[in-house]
Amino acid sequence: MAIDKSMPILIVDDYKTMLRVLRNLLRQLNFGNIEEATDGSMALQKLRQQDFGFVISDWNMEPMTGIQLLREVRADDKLKHLPFIMITAESKSENVIVAKQAGVSNYIVKPFSAETLKSKMTSVLGEF
Numbered sequence: 001m002a003i004d005k006s007m008p009i010l011i012v013d014d015y016k017t018m019l020r021v022l023r024n025l026l027r028q029l030n031f032g033n034i035e036e037a038t039d040g041s042m043a044l045q046k047l048r049q050q051d052f053g054f055v056i057s058d059w060n061m062e063p064m065t066g067i068q069l070l071r072e073v074r075a076d077d078k079l080k081h082l083p084f085i086m087i088t089a090e091s092k093s094e095n096v097i098v099a100k101q102a103g104v105s106n107y108i109v110k111p112f113s114a115e116t117l118k119s120k121m122t123s124v125l126g127e128f
Helices: 016-028 040-049 066-075 093-102 114-125
Strands: 009-012 034-037 054-058 084-088 106-109
Touching (some): 009 016, 009 040, 016 034, 034 040, 040 054, 040 066, 054 066, 054 114, 066 084, 066 093, 093 106
Parallel strands (some): 009 034, 009 054, 054 084
């Protein structure tokens, strides 16, 4: 089944430059329906108000981190099946383990390219 590139994608990062980078990379991959949130609590509010096909979230944010957001999403019956990619500058294996235990779909370490983003998204969503 082909991926619907018009599906809404939520990108979450407290750093405006990173939101812009993510938006541009997603546009290069022909995804155009992109919403933004600047922290986990704002993202959770948006996720509960609107249907999204996918979430890409930074790990390190205040007041609610990406890992806290992921745990909230996985605990919510309406959201728990949502594909979720975590982005972090930390490449420590303990972080990967924590994210996997929390139910992350995939994990990207900064810095990364459009090819990396595409391969991680493909591993979660299938070919597009």
